[in-house]
Amino acid sequence: xxxxxxxxxxxxxxxxxxxxxxxxxxxxxxxxxxxxxxxxxxxxxxxxxxxxxxxxxxxxxxxxxxxxxxxxxxxxxxxxxxxxxxxxxxxxxxxxxxxxxxxxxxxxxxxxxxxxxxxxxxxxxxxxxxxxxxxxxxxxxxxxxxxxxxxxxxxxxxxxxxxxxxxxxxxxxxxxxxxxxxxxxxxxxxxxxxxxxxxxxxxxxxxxxxxxxxxxxxxxxxxxxxxxxxxxxxxxxxxxxxxxxxxxxxxxxxxxxxxxxxxxxxxxxxxxxxxxxxxxxxxxxxxxxxxxxxxxxxxxxxxxxxxxxxxxxxxxxxxxxxxxxxxxxxxxxxxxx
Amino acid sequence: xxxxxxxxxxxxxxxxxxxxxxxxxxxxxxxxxxxxxxxxxxxxxxxxxxxxxxxxxxxxxxxxxxxxxxxxxxxxxxxxxxxxxxxxxxxxxxxxxxxxxxxxxxxxxxxxxxxxxxxxxxxxxxxxxxxxxxxxxxxxxxxxxxxxxxxxxxxxxxxxxxxxxxxxxxxxxxxxxxxxxxxxxxxxxxxxxxxxxxxxxxxxxxxxxxxxxxxxxxxxxxxxxxxxxxxxxxxxxxxxxxxxxxxxxxxxxxxxxxxxxxxxxxxxxxxxxxxxxxxxxxxxxxxxxxxxxxxxxxxxxxxxxxxxxxxxxxxxxxxxxxxxxxxxxxxxxxxxx
Numbered sequence: 001x002x003x004x005x006x007x008x009x010x011x012x013x014x015x016x017x018x019x020x021x022x023x024x025x026x027x028x029x030x031x032x033x034x035x036x037x038x039x040x041x042x043x044x045x046x047x048x049x050x051x052x053x054x055x056x057x058x059x060x061x062x063x064x065x066x067x068x069x070x071x072x073x074x075x076x077x078x079x080x081x082x083x084x085x086x087x088x089x090x091x092x093x094x095x096x097x098x099x100x101x102x103x104x105x106x107x108x109x110x111x112x113x114x115x116x117x118x119x120x121x122x123x124x125x126x127x128x129x130x131x132x133x134x135x136x137x138x139x140x141x142x143x144x145x146x147x148x149x150x151x152x153x154x155x156x157x158x159x160x161x162x163x164x165x166x167x168x169x170x171x172x173x174x175x176x177x178x179x180x181x182x183x184x185x186x187x188x189x190x191x192x193x194x195x196x197x198x199x200x201x202x203x204x205x206x207x208x209x210x211x212x213x214x215x216x217x218x219x220x221x222x223x224x225x226x227x228x229x230x231x232x233x234x235x236x237x238x239x240x241x242x243x244x245x246x247x248x249x250x251x252x253x254x255x256x257x258x259x260x261x262x263x264x265x266x267x268x269x270x271x272x273x274x275x276x277x278x279x280x281x282x283x284x285x286x287x288x289x290x291x292x293x294x295x296x297x298x299x300x301x302x303x304x305x306x307x308x309x310x311x312x313x314x315x316x317x318x319x320x321x322x323x324x325x326x327x328x329x330x331x332x333x334x335x336x337x
Numbered sequence: 338x339x340x341x342x343x344x345x346x347x348x349x350x351x352x353x354x355x356x357x358x359x360x361x362x363x364x365x366x367x368x369x370x371x372x373x374x375x376x377x378x379x380x381x382x383x384x385x386x387x388x389x390x391x392x393x394x395x396x397x398x399x400x401x402x403x404x405x406x407x408x409x410x411x412x413x414x415x416x417x418x419x420x421x422x423x424x425x426x427x428x429x430x431x432x433x434x435x436x437x438x439x440x441x442x443x444x445x446x447x448x449x450x451x452x453x454x455x456x457x458x459x460x461x462x463x464x465x466x467x468x469x470x471x472x473x474x475x476x477x478x479x480x481x482x483x484x485x486x487x488x489x490x491x492x493x494x495x496x497x498x499x500x501x502x503x504x505x506x507x508x509x510x511x512x513x514x515x516x517x518x519x520x521x522x523x524x525x526x527x528x529x530x531x532x533x534x535x536x537x538x539x540x541x542x543x544x545x546x547x548x549x550x551x552x553x554x555x556x557x558x559x560x561x562x563x564x565x566x567x568x569x570x571x572x573x574x575x576x577x578x579x580x581x582x583x584x585x586x587x588x589x590x591x592x593x594x595x596x597x598x599x600x601x602x603x604x605x606x607x608x609x610x611x612x613x614x615x616x617x618x619x620x621x622x623x624x625x626x627x628x629x630x631x632x633x634x635x636x637x638x639x640x641x642x643x644x645x646x647x648x649x650x651x652x653x654x655x656x657x658x659x660x661x662x663x664x665x666x667x668x669x670x671x672x673x674x
Contacts, residue, residue, distance in 0.1 A: 008440050015434055023633040024659045026650040029481070029509070029616050031538030032587040034580070038573070039538035068405055071562045079441050084421040097352055097563070103345050104416050104560045106443055144366070172366070201368030201376035204568040223441045225408045226434070231541040232569045236375070243371070250369040279366050296360040313363040322361045 001188045004135060004165050005219055009080050014222040017044040042231040049234050052241050053209060062214040063184065065221055066229050066237075070171060070193040070208030071097060074138065077191060077210075078105040079223040081165050082135055089134040091120060093306055095144045095169070110134070117281075118148045118273055122157060129162050138167040142176050145302070145311040147275025149176055156183060159190045168192045171208075172277035174199035174251055175258075188213045191220070198278060199251050200240050205233045254278050254314045261314060264324050269336055279313045284327075284336070291330035297323050338525045341472060341502050342556055346417050351559040354381040379568040386571050389578050390546060399551040400521065402558055403566050403574075407508060407530040407545030408434060411475065414528060414547075415442040416560040418502050419472055426471040428457060430643055432481045432506070447471065454618075455485045455610055459494060466499050475504040479513050482639070482648040484612025486513055493520060496527045505529045508545075509614035511536035511588055512595075525550045528557070535615060536588050537577050542570045591615050591651045598651060601661050606673055616650045621664075621673070628667035634660050 002010055018027050025040070033039045050061040057064075067073035078101055082088065088102040092111035102109040112128045115121050129137065137158065142149045159166050170192055173180055182192040191212040197203035207229070212220065240247070258275060265272040265282055272282040279300075286308050289301035300311040312323060339347055355364050362377070370376040387398040394401075404410035415438055419425065425439040429448035439446040449465045452458050466474065474495065479486045487495075496503050507529055510517055519529040528549040534540035544566070549557065577584070595612060602609040602619055609619040616637075623645050626638035637648040649660060 008443075012437070012440060015437060018635060018637070020630055020635060021633055022635045024652070024656045024663075025635045026616075026652050026656060026660050027635040027637040027648075028540070029535055029614070029648075029650045030540050031535055031615060031650075032590065032653055034538055034583050034587060035573070035576070038541035041534075041540040042543065068567075069562070069564065071564075075562070084443055100349070100352060103349060106345075106421055197378075198366055198368055201371055203365070203367050203378040203564070204375035206379065206564060206567040225406070225412070227406065227408075227540070227543060230405075230543040230567070230570055232573075233567055236372070236569075239372070246371050250371065253369065277366070278368060293357055296358055298355060298357060298359045298362045298364040300355070300364040311364075311366075313366045313368075315361070315363050316369055319361045319363060323363050326361075 001213075001215060004081050004189065006081060006083055009219060009222055012222045014224070015226045017041075017226055019043075019045070038231065040231070041227045042229055042234060044227050046229055046234055049237050052238055056241065057211065059211060060214060063211055063217055065210040065212070065217050065224070067208040067210065068228050069197060069206045070169060070195045070210075072228065073193050073208055073210045074098070074167060074169070075101050075105065076220050076223055077136065077165065077167050078102065078107065080220045082107045086135040087132050088136045088138060089129055089132055090138045090140075091125075091143065093117060093145060093302075094140050098138050098140075107135070114143070114146065114148065117146055120150050120154065122154045125158070126161060129158075129164075134162075134164050136165045136167060137162055138169060140169045140171065142172045142276040144172065144277065145279065145281050145300070145309075147273050147277045147279060147281050149178070149276040152178065152181075159183065159187045164189065166190050171195045171198050175254060175278045176276035178276075182211045184212045188216055191216060196237060196240055200247055201250060202236065202240055205236045207233050207237050253316075257317055257320055258314045261312065261320050261324065265327075268328060268331060279311050281309065281311050283308055284310050285334070287334070288327070288330060291333070292323070292326050295326045295329075297326045299323065338550075338552060341418050341526065343418060343420055346556060346559055349559045351561070352563045354378075354563055356380075356382070375568065377568070378564045379566055379571060381564050383566055383571055386574050389575055393578065394548065396548060397551060400548055400554055402547040402549070402554050402561070404545040404547065405565050406534060406543045407506060407532045407547075409565065410530050410545055410547045411435070411504065411506070412438050412442065413557050413560055414473065414502065414504050415439065415444065417557045419444045423473075424469050424471040425473045425475060426466055426469055427475045428462075428480065430454060430482060430639075432477050435475050435477075444472070451480075451483065451485065454483055457487050457491065459491045462495070463498060466495075466501075471499075471501050473502045473504060474499055475506060477506045477508065479509045479613040481509065481614065482616065482618050482637070482646075484610050484614045484616060484618050486515070486613040489515065489518075496520065496524045501526065503527050508532045508535050512591060512615045513613040515613075519548045521549045525553055528553060533574060533577055537584055538587060539573065539577055542573045544570050544574050590653075594654055594657055595651045598649065598657050598661065602664075605665060605668060616648050618646065618648050620646050622671070624671070625664070625667060628670070629660070629663050632663045632666075634663045636660065
């Protein structure tokens with residue numbers, strides 16, 4: 001499906017990497033080894049990591065693309081699909097990088113507000129899309145920072161009815177009470193992004209992946225930089241996949257803690273937003289994050305139109321306790337206003 | 338100097354990262370630690386690595402930008418400076434990614450041929466630039482794959498006289514018989530790229546850096562993805578800077594071996610190009626790389642207009658010996674044609 005692809009990319013021949021077996025490798029100017037084989041460029045195709053992921057997901061390796069965080073993958077879709085001045089549509093509020101990446105990639109960003117900062121009015125959204133005629137729709141699901149989720153039915157309706165590419169950024173999907181499933185075999189205009197930064201708790205290694213129809217993955221791969229994932233990150237990704245039991249345990253713990261923090265915030269007089277992610281979004285007095293930072297407790301404070309809104313990540317029980325205690329103290333000192 | 342910068346980037350406010358001290362960090366949805374603190378996002382500013390590099394180079398940290406290989410840094414300059422349809426000029430032959438990155442970033446690539454694939458006719462180049470009016474000139478110096486170098490005088494003449502940004506990609510500069518120096522304090526339109534992939538022999542960790550005027554670095558930093566350099570790469574970069582003696586030893590060895598391989602290729606009847614890098618460019622019969630690959634010896638074979646040209650990296654003496662022996666055998670079997 002060449003439809004939607006940038007004209008220039010339709011004929012682009014990407015950089016070729018030699019992956020032949022060797023006794024002597026003098027084809028890539030890699031210099032003299034002095035640190036455990038790290039003079040070699042990484043495996044450009046992330047072969048083993050893709051095989052392990054494909055196996056876990058019930059996919060072929062050709063349906064996957066690996067990124068330096070899912071950030072890189074968002075940009076790759078834009079690089080492949082977004083012609084100059086074309087529109088990217090998202091919801092609002094959402095992850096602020098979507099807008100920045102659109103501008104950087106010479107597109108125009110348009111956002112459709114969530115109802116009460118939470119619910120997507122799908123009818124209204126579809127009308128908005130008809131009006132704006134985007135090349136790309138990007139949706140964070142569950143949504144950062146609100147924690148709300150768009151139902152599978154509505155996602156599929158958008159994918160089916162909108163005449164454009166849809167990026168579904170599922171960075172937080174493992175924390176949602178839904179069956180995890182992608183529909184990229186059914187819909188060529190859908191790509192799904194996942195990450196090792198959240199549920200896998202490996203933000204430090206920068207590793208994300210894309211699932212898509214294999215034809216689409218081949219196109220998007222054309223605009224990827226060679227050797228984008230370093231060797232150590234590839235290996236640590238494999239190590240993480242060997243420790244899924246540990247990961248699952250932490251996800252369960254976070255979901256339990258999420259309910260506890262939600263309830264406590266409510267008891268303290270806030271109106272927290274119900275969350276399907278590993279954080280809770282809520283409104284507080286404008287000094288709250290400063291009051292907490294003085295106690296060396298960091299939560300995310302937003303600015304601009306979201307001034308006075310906060311997002312607290314769910315951590316270990318003892319971390320959550322310290323944060324909740326500090327919030328309670330801040331309230332006791334100065335109240336809600 | 339806002340000149341040359343893309344209009345959209347002049348007002349772009351980049352993603353903000355909270356780098357405050359903490360006891361409890363619940364501002365970035367990083368999940369529950371299970372692998373040595375790797376749940377934390379990397380230091381977005383690469384603070385310690387930049388300090389160490391700045392110290393080595395006699396720079397301020399604000400004159401540096403760190404990239405996921407210098408590849409990422411090439412793209413960052415294009416993202417910041419290249420408006421839709423604007424021209425990028427380079428020489429030919431050169432690193433093929435320059436053209437790909439230009440297309441990906443919606444520019445138009447124009448190349449000026451080296452004389453006899455080796456020497457830059459600066460007069461001719463300046464005329465070419467006047468005609469093409471590029472927004473960016475990018476030069477690989479020493480040049481990949483020819484190994485030739487443009488003199489400091491000519492580089493500075495280009496930087497002074499051309500009305501555009503100049504990217505000087507010095508990936509191989511440590512192998513050249515020149516004093517290593519950048520002129521980014523004198524010239525705001527010049528940025529210099531270096532890498533840990535070649536002389537530092539750490540291609541596997543993906544680490545490059547840019548030196549530029551601090552005002553220019555601030556602009557280019559606006560289009561950088563947050564957390565682009567993972568934690569482990571930052572740490573290994575520091576480890577490399579602790580081992581400069583080892584690195585210098587390997588550079589000397591490569592330079593000695595480069596002369597030996599050059600002489601041997603000549604003795605074998607090739608016309609190798611003199612090289613200031615860690616590789617040698619030469620012409621051979623069209624089956625040469627296949628003959629070598631059968632013996633599991635990999636050298637770089639080019640295609641298209643460079644069909645029949647080869648680039649051999651300089652490795653350890655024993656690797657070079659094996660490669661030279663295999664080349665000699667290939668010649669004995671079928672001759673030069």
